Amino acid sequence: MKKTHCGTLIEINLQREFGFADCEVLDHSIAGFEVDCKYSQNVADWMIPPEAVNHLILGLWASDKKGHWSAGLVRASEEHLNPGRNRDVKRTLNRIGRTAIRWLFKNAPLQENILLTISDKDIDAIFRSTSGQKRINELFRRAQGRRISRTIVATVAMREDYMKRIRGNGGSRTALRPEGIVIFGQYRNHIEAAKALGLPEPGPGESMSVRVARQRPHHAGLPSIVLDGEQWVAAIPGDPLEVAPLLPDIGPIGKGSF
Numbered sequence: 110m111k112k113t114h115c116g117t118l119i120e121i122n123l124q125r126e127f128g129f130a131d132c133e134v135l136d137h138s139i140a141g142f143e144v145d146c147k148y149s150q151n152v153a154d155w156m157i158p159p160e161a162v163n164h165l166i167l168g169l170w171a172s173d174k175k176g177h178w179s180a181g182l183v184r185a186s187e188e189h190l191n192p193g194r195n196r197d198v199k200r201t202l203n204r205i206g207r208t209a210i211r212w213l214f215k216n217a218p219l220q221e222n223i224l225l226t227i228s229d230k231d232i233d234a235i236f237r238s239t240s241g242q243k244r245i246n247e248l249f250r251r252a253q254g255r256r257i258s259r260t261i262v263a264t265v266a267m268r269e270d271y272m273k274r275i276r277g278n279g280g281s282r283t284a285l286r287p288e289g290i291v292i293f294g295q296y297r298n299h300i301e302a303a304k305a306l307g308l309p310e311p312g313p314g315e316s317m318s319v320r321v322a323r324q325r326p327h328h329a330g331l332p333s334i335v336l337d338g339e340q341w342v343a344a345i346p347g348d349p350l351e352v353a354p355l356l357p358d359i360g361p362i363g364k365g366s367f
Contacts, residue, residue: 116148119169134160137167145185153207156199157185168210173222181210220258220315224265227252241268245275246284249292249318254343259314275316282356289320289344291353299356306343307332322348 120136123129123146129137136146144165147155155168166185171178183189189206193199202210224232231251238244244265248257263271274280275292282292293299293311300310303317311317322344324333331342336354 116146119148120146123167135164139165139167152179153181153202153210156201157190158199159193161185162187162190162200171219173219173225176219176221177216178214178219179212179216180214181212183210220260221256223252223255223257223261235265241266241271242274242280242284245271246281249275249281249285249316250288250290253290253318253320254308256309256311256315256317259316262316277355281318285318286353286355287350289322289350289353290318291321291356292316292318293356296356302334302336302356305332305334306341308343320344320348320350321353322351 124131124137129139129144132138132143135143137144142165144167145157145161146167146169147157148169148171149155150170150172152170153168154170155166157166162185164185166183167180168183169178169180183202183206185200185202185206189202189209190200191203234251235244235247238247244267245262248261248265259272262275265271266274268274275282275294277283285292293303293308294316295311295313303310303319306319306321308319309317320343321336321341322328324331324340324342328342328345331345333340333342335341336356339354341354
């Protein structure tokens with residue numbers, strides 16, 4: 110059931126993104142061809158229904174754990190298919206069919222899902238609250254130095270206005286500032302600041318938090334940046350908590366900047 114739901118969501122979002130036309134039998138009409146869209150948790154392990162035989166298959170695969178995804182086209186001709194053995198007569202690609210796939214993307218990088226890589230303790234702390242804002246605050250408090258996609262923010266917030274919950278004026282930037290934590294977004298000056306501090310650079314739609322500290326003698330050799338007229342570094346264990354500087358939002362890149 111979960112696999113079917115995942116495949117359906119992928120079909121819907123592909124149609125939204127690329128404006129594919131509907132078909133009466135298969136999923137999409139692309140450049141005048143009927144195409145069936147299939148997703149599988151194993152590479153090229155797509156279940157092909159009888160109505161898709163001899164038609165083009167847009168096959169997709171993704172793995173959060175491996176951090177990769179692939180998409181390819183193949184025609185579901187008889188010579189490419191194994192015999193159907195299950196009750197709904199769905200079939201899979203045989204060896205010839207797998208070698209006939211034209212990969213549009215093969216093992217392309219997949220945006221990290223940090224909810225799969227942080228500790229169970231951190232997950233419990235993040236999702237303990239019934240408040241979407243408090244969950245987002247805890248996410249940025251516990252996942253510092255990690256690029257966080259808007260998909261993760263939406264998953265944690267469980268609210269329609271999830272991106273507003275990162276901003277200042279009552280969002281996580283305001284709530285975490287007294288703890289010395291800044292949240293970089295996809296503004297050019299944010300990206301430059303993160304780079305100057307030796308941190309990963311947020312990409313389109315990504316945010317990243319880090320606790321900062323005013324530069325002191327024991328920070329010698331650490332990357333630093335001037336903010337609010339003072340020199341700051343990424344805090345190290347033992348640095349005292351101090352109110353973080355403000356990050357002006359200048360020069361957004363891409364769509365949906367925040």
